[in-house]
Amino acid sequence: MKKTKEFILRQIADEYLLIPTGQTCEEFNGMITLSETAAYIYEHLEEAESFEKLIEMITQEYEIDPKTAASDAYELLNGMLKNGLIGLSDPKVNW
Amino acid sequence: MDALDSALKIEERLVMKATLAHIPLGGTFELLPLCNMNCHMCFIRLSREEMDLRGSLRSVEEWLEIARQMKESGTLFVLLTGGEPFLYPGFLDLYQGLKKLGMIITINTNGTLITPQIAAALGKDKPRRVNITLYGASNQTYERLCHYPNGFDQTCKGIELLLEQKIDIKLNGTIVPENVHEIDALFEIAKHYGLYIKMDTYMYPSSRERLHPFHPESRLSPKEAAQAALKIKKHQMSQEEYTAYQNHMLNHPSLPNQDSSIQCRAGKSAFWINWYGDMTSCIFMKKPGINVFENGFEKSWKYLLENTSKIQLTGCLSCTKKSVCQVCAACMYCECGCFDQKPDYMCQYTDELIKQLEDMK
Ligand code: SF4
Ligand code: SF4
Ligand code: SF4
Numbered sequence: 001m002k003k004t005k006e007f008i009l010r011q012i013a014d015e016y017l018l019i020p021t022g023q024t025c026e027e028f029n030g031m032i033t034l035s036e037t038a039a040y041i042y043e044h045l046e047e048a049e050s051f052e053k054l055i056e057m058i059t060q061e062y063e064i065d066p067k068t069a070a071s072d073a074y075e076l077l078n079g080m081l082k083n084g085l086i087g088l089s090d091p092k093v094n095w
Numbered sequence: 096m097d098a099l100d101s102a103l104k105i106e107e108r109l110v111m112k113a114t115l116a117h118i119p120l121g122g123t124f125e126l127l128p129l130c131n132m133n134c135h136m137c138f139i140r141l142s143r144e145e146m147d148l149r150g151s152l153r154s155v156e157e158w159l160e161i162a163r164q165m166k167e168s169g170t171l172f173v174l175l176t177g178g179e180p181f182l183y184p185g186f187l188d189l190y191q192g193l194k195k196l197g198m199i200i201t202i203n204t205n206g207t208l209i210t211p212q213i214a215a216a217l218g219k220d221k222p223r224r225v226n227i228t229l230y231g232a233s234n235q236t237y238e239r240l241c242h243y244p245n246g247f248d249q250t251c252k253g254i255e256l257l258l259e260q261k262i263d264i265k266l267n268g269t270i271v272p273e274n275v276h277e278i279d280a281l282f283e284i285a286k287h288y289g290l291y292i293k294m295d296t297y298m299y300p301s302s303r304e305r306l307h308p309f310h311p312e313s314r315l316s317p318k319e320a321a322q323a324a325l326k327i328k329k330h331q332m333s334q335e336e337y338t339a340y341q342n343h344m345l346n347h348p349s350l351p352n353q354d355s356s357i358q359c360r361a362g363k364s365a366f367w368i369n370w371y372g373d374m375t376s377c378i379f380m381k382k383p384g385i386n387v388f389e390n391g392f393e394k395s396w397k398y399l400l401e402n403t404s405k406i407q408l409t410g411c412l413s414c415t416k417k418s419v420c421q422v423c424a425a426c427m428y429c430e431c432g433c434f435d436q437k438p439d440y441m442c443q444y445t446d447e448l449i450k451q452l453e454d455m456k
Contacts, residue, residue, distance in 0.1 A: 008195075008197030009197075012109060015112070021195070021197070022194075025220060031199075
C-alpha cells in the first residue's frame with residue numbers, strides 16, 4: 001500500500017489528525033481525525049509488504065488479538081482506499 | 096455531515112481540549128510593523144525609520160525555528176499578520192515552511208498587495224483562509240482613512256485574484272467615523288463577491304507600538320458605535336434572530352459575575368508574537384510578555400500561562416450587565432491601563448445598546 005495524498009499526521013492532545021497540504025488542500029477542506037491505531041496504520045502502511053505483515057506490526061505495537069486487528073485494519077484500509085487516501089503499490093498481490 | 100461541518104466540530108473539540116490542557120493550539124506571527132497604508136487608528140504601523148529605532152525584522156529561518164518548537168508543544172493554527180504581511184521579505188518561503196510543518200494557516204491582510212503570483216502560489220497550497228480587512232466602500236474613504244487613494248480598487252482586485260484561485264476569504268470591517276456612512280455599501284460588496292463580512296464597531300483604544308497616544312476622535316462615540324452595531328445586526332440577522340437578540344439584551348440575567356479570571360483563550364491556548372519577538376497572550380496586552388527568540392518557545396509559553404492566570408479582572412465584578420457586555424481583559428487594559436477599573440467607554444456602549452433596543456420596542 002502507498003499513500004497517494006499529501007497529509008501531515010499530527011498528534012495534539014489525544015487527537016490524531018491528518019492535515020492536508022499542497023494539492024490535497026483542494027480535495028480535503030479541513031482535517032481528518034483518526035484513532036490511535038488508525039494513525040499507526042496510516043503512518044506505517046508503506047513499511048509493510050503485505051496485509052499479514054501489517055497485522056503483525058499492529059499486534060506487536062498494541063495489545064490486540066490478530067483477528068480484531070485484521071478486521072479493524074481491513075475496514076480502515078478499505079475506507080482509505082475508497083476515499084483515495086491510499087492506493088495499491090502492488091496490484092498483482094492486491095497490496 | 097458535510098466536510099466543513101465536521102471540520103468545525105473537530106476544531107471546537109480541539110480548542111476545548113487545548114484550553115483545558117493549556118496547549119498552545121493557536122498563535123499569531125505579527126511579522127512586521129510596516130504597511131503600505133497608513134490608517135488613522137492603526138496601533139501597529141511604524142515607518143521604516145521608526146522601526147529601525149526599535150529593532151530589525153526576524154528572518155524566515157528564525158520564525159521557522161520558533162514554529163518547529165511550537166509544533167513540539169502542540170500548535171496547529173498559525174495566523175500570519177502585520178502590518179501588511181505581504182511586505183515581509185520571504186513571506187512565501189515562510190508560508191511554505193509552515194505548511195510543511197503541518198500548520199493550518201490563516202493570513203490577515205489589507206488585500207492591496209496581492210499579485211497574480213502571490214495568489215497563484217497560495218492557490219497551489221491553500222491557506223485555511225485569507226481575512227481581508229475592508230476599510231471602506233470607495234477610493235475616497237481609503238484616501239481619507241488609510242491615506243491610500245486607490246486602496247479600494249486594489250483591494251477588490253486582490254479579492255478577485257484569490258477567488259480565481261478558489262481560496263477561502265473572510266472580509267472584516269472596522270467601522271470608524273470615516274466609513275460609518277458606508278455600512279450598507281460594505282454589505283453590498285460582500286454580497287457581490289458572495290463572501291461573509293464581519294464588522295466591528297468597538298475599537299480598542301490601543302497605541303501599542305506607535306509613538307503617539309490613541310486619538311479618541313479616531314473611533315465612534317459609544318452612542319454612534321451602538322447605533323452602527325445594531326444596524327449591522329439588522330443586516331446579519333433574520334427578524335427572529337434579531338428579536339431573540341433584543342430579548343436577550345433587555346432581559347439580561349442580573350446575577351453579578353463572581354469569576355474574575357480571563358474568560359477567553361488568551362494565554363490558555365492562544366498566544367501572539369510581535370515582530371521583535373515579544374510573546375503575549377493577546378495582541379493588545381504588552382504584559383505579561385517575554386521574548387520568544389531569546390527564551391525559546393516552551394519556556395515562554397510556561398511563563399505566559401503562569402502569569403496570565405494571575406490576572407484578575409476585578410473592575411466589573413459587581414456589574415449586573417456582564418452577560419450582555421463584550422468587555423474583556425484587553426478592553427480593560429486598553430481603556431483603563433489596569434484590570435480593576437470599569438472601562439467607561441464600554442459601559443456607555445453597553446448602556447447605549449440596551450437603551451436603543453428598548454426604544455425600538
Ligand atoms: S492596513 Fe492595517 S496594518 Fe496597515 S495601517 Fe491600516 S490598520 Fe495598520
Ligand atoms: S481581545 Fe479580549 S477576547 Fe480577544 S484575545 Fe484579547 S483579551 Fe481575549
Ligand atoms: S464594562 Fe461596564 S457594563 Fe460592561 S461588565 Fe464592565 S462594568 Fe459592566
